[in-house]
Amino acid sequence: MRMHMNQPLLAAKGLVAQRAANVARERTMTDHPKFPADAASIQEQQDKLDRAIAELVAIPAHNGIEILMQLEAMLDRTDEWMCNGGAFEQALTAAARPQPSAPMISAFASFRAAWVTMSDYDNASTHTDKEALRLQDVMSDASDAVFAVGCATAGDFVVKAYVNLLWHAGHTAASNLPNGETGSFFDIALSQIDSDSKFTDAYYRSVYDDLDHSDLGACLLATGNIDFDPLGWVERADTIGMPVSVIVRADGTKSLNFGFIDSDDDRLRREERRLQQMLTFDHRARWHLLADFIVSNRPALVFAAPEKAAA
Known part of the structure; x- marks a missing residue:
């Protein structure tokens, strides 16, 4: 991985x-x-x-x-x-990337939708226990469907490990967590890895570390998507305060530029490193994909390179 x-x-x-x-x-x-x-x-x-x-x-x-x-x-x-x-x-x-099989991709899409709906409702001011339990049952059924898919690729196993850990520890956007406003429904709340077994906790933390160091795991943790998602990438960069821009030269070529977040928060720094890491896999294709997305959808982040002065 x-x-x-x-x-x-x-x-x-x-x-x-x-x-x-x-x-x-x-x-x-x-x-x-x-x-x-x-x-x-x-x-x-x-x-x-x-x-x-x-x-x-x-x-x-x-x-x-x-x-x-x-x-x-x-x-x-x-x-x-x-x-x-x-x-x-x-x-x-x-x-080099353990891509999940088609059945797992379909099952995970259903889980993702159920997870986001449940998590979003948990943070809502109109929260009721009855509706929360209903949405939790929907999410639980979707989780069972993910676990029921027979692993045909190593990626299938990675997805199962991610779903299991996400359900066990929860996400980082929960209202009861510090800096929850900058959290994500897809990143794991490491502080919530707490069971009756020190051995189990060590296992879950090692699973998180392995996910964080694989491209499939990084995409899941960052955007909740199996494949690289430029929209999700830009949204996470914006949420954690990571400056991003595209410089367009006179000949039409583009370059990505990044700044550093102004925070000592371990989670935010970890997310910053993860977003940078994601662009190192299939580097050329992802840089082009992200730059093109920003040019088309985030004009405020696009700047023209100054023309060279005449000799």
Whole structure:
């Protein structure tokens, strides 16, 4: 679940990059007027690069991203193999994220709707016990439907773990919690992980930590959605006071800009880090998706880059 943390493979990738730089440097030295590189020195550096690539490829890969790293190294760090328009790279990137199956996606959508309705009503001033119990029964049935789905993918198991923990501890937008006005119906109230068993509490906290460090879990905790949701992302950034803007240059290209929240609250800082983390997965696609959404739906957050002064 914790992506991009295969330390031996990352170290080996760094060595490959270093060896490749050495080869490139040697090749540029062939025409040096005083210290020209000879064929033997170039071959020596190339042999070191080949050994580094072999070591990288020999390390077990745990997900599609790591397989992609190995393929790029084997193919001499070029993009010529991307002749299918990047579909192969996209498939491997998707494989690094445990996507839930279609039945789980459907069951979770029903649970999400029931959970939001119940949670919103719990915070309402017109609250009555009778209606609250009815909505809780609806949510409970929706939870049972999620748990009844047979796990066909690792993502199905992640969703079940999330729903179980959310029901056990509750959300962070409850009116009885500190700073509940900045809370979310989808993040877990860590302070409410409290049972009769220290062992059980340690387990639930570890589940939260694992969810928080996986992309699927981060999307669920941040926006309550299985897939990356730019609207939910922007709304959470606004709620926690995280400055976001898009700079549009004269040629139409866009860049995202972020500021830091002005708070020492651990939960808010954790949400800030989570929102940033979500943009590191399938980085290019998500940055474009978020920037385009802001340009189309949040004009107050869009600024034109100043034109360069004439020479």
